[in-house]
Amino acid sequence: MFKEFRPAVTSFLLLTLLTGIVYPLLVTGISQLAMPAKANGSLIVKDGKPVGSSLIGQSFSDPKYFWSRPSATGPMPYNPTASGGSNLGPTNPALLDAVKARVQALRDADPGNVQPVPVDLVTASASGLDPHISPAAAEYQLARVARVRNLEPDALRKLVAEHTEGRQFGILGEPRVNVLELNLALDAMR
Amino acid sequence: MSANGLPQIALYLGVLLALAKPLGWYMAQVYEGKLPVFVRWVVPAENLFYRLCGVDSRQEMRWTRYALAMLWFALLGVLAVYAMQRLQGMLPLNPQGLAAVSPDSAFNTAISFMTNTNWQGYSGESTMSYLVQMAALAVQNFFSAAAGMAVLVALVRGFARHTTETIGNFWVDMTRSIIYILLPLSVVLALVLVSQGVVQNLSAYQTAPTVETITYDNPKMDAEGNALKDASGNPVTEKATTKEQVIAKGPVASQEAIKQLGTNGGGFFNANSAHPFENPTPFSNFLAMLAIFLIPAALCYTFGSMVGDTRQGWAILLAMTILFVGFLAVAEYAEQQGNPAFTALGVDQDASATQPGGNMEGKETRFGIVNSALFATITTAASCGAVNGMHDSFTPLGGLVPLAQIQLGEVIFGGVGSGLYGMLVYAVIAVFLAGLMIGRTPEYLGKKIEAFDIKMASLVILLPPMLILGGAALAVMLAAGKAGVANPGAHGFSEILYAFSSAVGNNGSAFAGLSANTPFYNVALGLEMFFGRIWLMIPVLALAGSLAAKKRIPASIGSMATHTQMFVWLLIGTVLLVGALNFVPALALGPVIEHLNMINAH
Numbered sequence: 001m002f003k004e005f006r007p008a009v010t011s012f013l014l015l016t017l018l019t020g021i022v023y024p025l026l027v028t029g030i031s032q033l034a035m036p037a038k039a040n041g042s043l044i045v046k047d048g049k050p051v052g053s054s055l056i057g058q059s060f061s062d063p064k065y066f067w068s069r070p071s072a073t074g075p076m077p078y079n080p081t082a083s084g085g086s087n088l089g090p091t092n093p094a095l096l097d098a099v100k101a102r103v104q105a106l107r108d109a110d111p112g113n114v115q116p117v118p119v120d121l122v123t124a125s126a127s128g129l130d131p132h133i134s135p136a137a138a139e140y141q142l143a144r145v146a147r148v149r150n151l152e153p154d155a156l157r158k159l160v161a162e163h164t165e166g167r168q169f170g171i172l173g174e175p176r177v178n179v180l181e182l183n184l185a186l187d188a189m190r
Numbered sequence: 191m192s193a194n195g196l197p198q199i200a201l202y203l204g205v206l207l208a209l210a211k212p213l214g215w216y217m218a219q220v221y222e223g224k225l226p227v228f229v230r231w232v233v234p235a236e237n238l239f240y241r242l243c244g245v246d247s248r249q250e251m252r253w254t255r256y257a258l259a260m261l262w263f264a265l266l267g268v269l270a271v272y273a274m275q276r277l278q279g280m281l282p283l284n285p286q287g288l289a290a291v292s293p294d295s296a297f298n299t300a301i302s303f304m305t306n307t308n309w310q311g312y313s314g315e316s317t318m319s320y321l322v323q324m325a326a327l328a329v330q331n332f333f334s335a336a337a338g339m340a341v342l343v344a345l346v347r348g349f350a351r352h353t354t355e356t357i358g359n360f361w362v363d364m365t366r367s368i369i370y371i372l373l374p375l376s377v378v379l380a381l382v383l384v385s386q387g388v389v390q391n392l393s394a395y396q397t398a399p400t401v402e403t404i405t406y407d408n409p410k411m412d413a414e415g416n417a418l419k420d421a422s423g424n425p426v427t428e429k430a431t432t433k434e435q436v437i438a439k440g441p442v443a444s445q446e447a448i449k450q451l452g453t454n455g456g457g458f459f460n461a462n463s464a465h466p467f468e469n470p471t472p473f474s475n476f477l478a479m480l481a482i483f484l485i486p487a488a489l490c491y492t493f494g495s496m497v498g499d500t501r502q503g504w505a506i507l508l509a510m511t512i513l514f515v516g517f518l519a520v521a522e523y524a525e526q527q528g529n530p531a532f533t534a535l536g537v538d539q540d541a542s543a544t545q546p547g548g549n550m551e552g553k554e555t556r557f558g559i560v561n562s563a564l565f566a567t568i569t570t571a572a573s574c575g576a577v578n579g580m581h582d583s584f585t586p587l588g589g590l591v592p593l594a595q596i597q598l599g600e601v602i603f604g605g606v607g608s609g610l611y612g613m614l615v616y617a618v619i620a621v622f623l624a625g626l627m628i629g630r631t632p633e634y635l636g637k638k639i640e641a642f643d644i645k646m647a648s649l650v651i652l653l654p655p656m657l658i659l660g661g662a663a664l665a666v667m668l669a670a671g672k673a674g675v676a677n678p679g680a681h682g683f684s685e686i687l688y689a690f691s692s693a694v695g696n697n698g699s700a701f702a703g704l705s706a707n708t709p710f711y712n713v714a715l716g717l718e719m720f721f722g723r724i725w726l727m728i729p730v731l732a733l734a735g736s737l738a739a740k741k742r743i744p745a746s747i748g749s750m751a752t753h754t755q756m757f758v759w760l761l762i763g764t765v766l767l768v769g770a771l772n773f774v775p776a777l778a779l780g781p782v783i784e785h786l787n788m789i790n791a792h
Contacts, residue, residue, distance in 0.1 A: 004255070007361050008262035010243040012270070012333075015368060019332040020325035023373060024444040027380045031390040031443065039390040041439055041467065043398070050398045053437055055387055055466035058400050065402070069555065075430070076406035080437045081315050081395065083461035085552040085580035087703030089681035090529050091788050095551065095583075100535050116538035119528065123551040126464030126562075126579045132555035136538070136545035171197055173472025174546050174558035183401055 044184065051184070056080055057131040058180050063109045064148040065186065066133070066141050066160075068179045069120055070102055073128035086124040099123065110144035132176035135164055149186070159185060193541075195522065195560040202476065202564065203511070206483050210507060213484065214491025220370045221343045221363065222496065229370055236369060243361065250356035253735025256344055257728055259360035260337055264304050264724065267330050271300035274326040275318070284319035285394035291317060298712035303327050305723035306334035306605055308449070308456030308575055308698035309715060311707035315438035315459045320392055327456060328445040332376075335452030335485075336367035338607030341727050341734075342489060343496075345611050348737030349635045350497045357734045371485070372451060379447035379481055386477075387470035390443040395436050403433050442467055450481035453605040455575030455698045463565070463578040464554050475561055475578060482574045486603040489610045497635055501753035506613055509761045513602045514571050517591050521563040524587035525549050530788065552583030563588065566699075570595040573605030575698025582677070582685065582701040586785035589701070590777060593688050596695040597777075598769040599654060605696060608723075611730050613761075615650045617752070618643060618733075620764040624750055633749060636742040643736055646729040653725055654694050655772040661690040661718050662776070670710035676703030680787065684780035689715060694722035 031039035043050040052058060057068045059077040071077035072086035088095035102122040107113065118136040138160050146153045163182040166175050219226055225233060240247045251259065275291040278284060291299070295311055302309045303326075312318065318327065340363035347357045384390050407427035410418045418426040442458045446468055449456055459465040469475050487507060494503020526548040528539035541547035546558030553562045562579035569576050570592035581592050595602060601612040618634055622644055625632030632639040665671030665686045675682035685701040692699055693715040700706070706715065751757065 001258070004259040004262050007243045007245045008259065008266055011361060011365065012263065012266045014239060014242065015333070016325060016329050019368065019373065020329035023376065024324045024328065024441045027377065027444040028390050028392060028441055030381060031384040035384050038387050039384050040393070041389050041396060041437055042387050043396065050396060052398050052400070052435065055470050056435070056437055058402070058435065059404050060402055062402060075408050076404050076432055078435065080435060082313065083315065083459050083465050085461070085464070085583060087580055087582040087676055087701070088551065089582060089677035090549065090551070090585050091679065091681060091784055092677045096531050099532060099537065103536055116536050118545045119532065119537050119539045119547060120545060120550045120555050122537055126552045126554050127461035127466060129461070129466055130554050131466060134545035134555055136542065139544065167194065168472040171194060171201065172476055173556050173561060175544065176555045180401070187401070
């Protein structure tokens, strides 16, 4: 019964040291030396100060900005200390009410626009921190942002294209627009 | 599905199957002690380790002693993880000053990580210090995976050997799994993940100003810190504003790598692999999915190699792949169809060159439908349980796929070690059924399958449905069980059924709307995870011991070949039949009703 006790305790301690201390510190050390910007959160730095992360979205509700996807984090949207989705089921009336309200808010901000709304723009992301919207969701908002900012739509379209990433290596994932980077670039235009 | 869905899936399966042979060969060499030249420099350190531990690496164990060693190691794991969570406030590497975890949650998490389940009732970024994440949780990611691999190797030896009492040495199998397989792969994967943007640091959370001032409803608290509720039970809130975002960080990449390679699945953050710091790009997502299936697929080759007939391994791998592709097709189709109720609201759900379309609630833009449905199918075919989208918000049929795969026992690739030993048990059942049909004594790989073997195999097949259905039935009868449900109607039942399936199957994914961080669920699911793991490992080891003791009988004209197409389909049929008999009624009450409700409403 106790014959295996000593091997259990010793191997537990030694292997904990190896996999729980040495391994993560080794990876941390190499990452901090070789890829410090990525290892520290891909922070966007303006005037020497961090103004967000290019991987973590922010909430926008002003018509002059491109809006991010809805976020279900609490208590405020895009809260990186409480990541998560809404977990609303597909037939939950609360989900349908939320989508209806989001469609309405987009229409209120842009009364002339009667196109159907791209689905990613009215559904909450899984992380609640999704930094991206689909190119279709950017295009849907483009006329509004151009009007509020007195920009030529084509000039704005070019700026959106500059912040659009295609499929990785031409095949993986989905094309996407980084909302925070795009809005920071918009604010930097003037 | 968007036009490039099929190429992505084909690329994934192509790379996976191409890696199965080289890695599978390597693992067979490691477990047979014939270490390839390029790792022989580690051998002196390995031998020193055995000396320090008082292990004689040449001394083999009978199955009972092997099981005892495994149990001691598991017990220490539970105690250590529990203690470190309870003491975390006094331990270093806690820059956010997080306090001790509650006893019931710490119990649940300790069992969860020891059993390779990684069910998470807690929310990582607001609960666990960096030290607990690294030295308690990630350590169990290694240990539980290695224990699963060790038990599998013992079973394979049962088939490969004959007329012997012993099935290997647990300490050697477990140690070699870590230092020759899991650890080197993890180091490489972690560094590639950092290159994609996965964070790896020990600094405190970063506060940064936001572009807009955010207005939100802040829940009001009473003096004890509990949320205030109004007369109808809704939380009382007040308007608040913020101009800041607190960005959670930590040593994520190192944990992420072993979380996938060990099919553990416990996220550093609450959002798991949907979180941009755990899974920032489509390539990191591809690697995550590859890492989940890599070792389970390769172990099929290892098995074939160790029993001296690689065709046996390929046959099993083929059966797994066929089952997987079938389930994947359902998930992809259902999710791409989207939610019929949305279309009436003026929402565009059609896939195009500029949007993924489909059911995007609880999914990330960079993954779209293709990679979210693919990830969900992979993570539940294996016993991983990492998620890059919220299964609770999947369409009813899209959510049925993960649930059904877990209930089949996660033998489609499955957890590292546990998937293949589960599938080999199904193979034993399959030859038994075939033997009954033609009236011959069943045999598999030259071993006569007798009453004791079938009893052990039956335990492995029958215990999970008992635990899952019994647990779910108990929860829906108790107020404490029903209190956790988040979604109304049939979906609420699915949430409970999923929780017990996930716990017993040691998966760890969830229909996460269920509020499971309560004393009832923490204790009930904790016990289910324990029995779902340990009570299957012990009969598997008993089977290994019984098989090893048997004589090998030469194949005769009456033996059924087990590397043929017919056997592959027999195996697939057995898995699906056993699963269907056990779970169709329960599935009909959950996802099936919800699906009918959804399509009939429009």
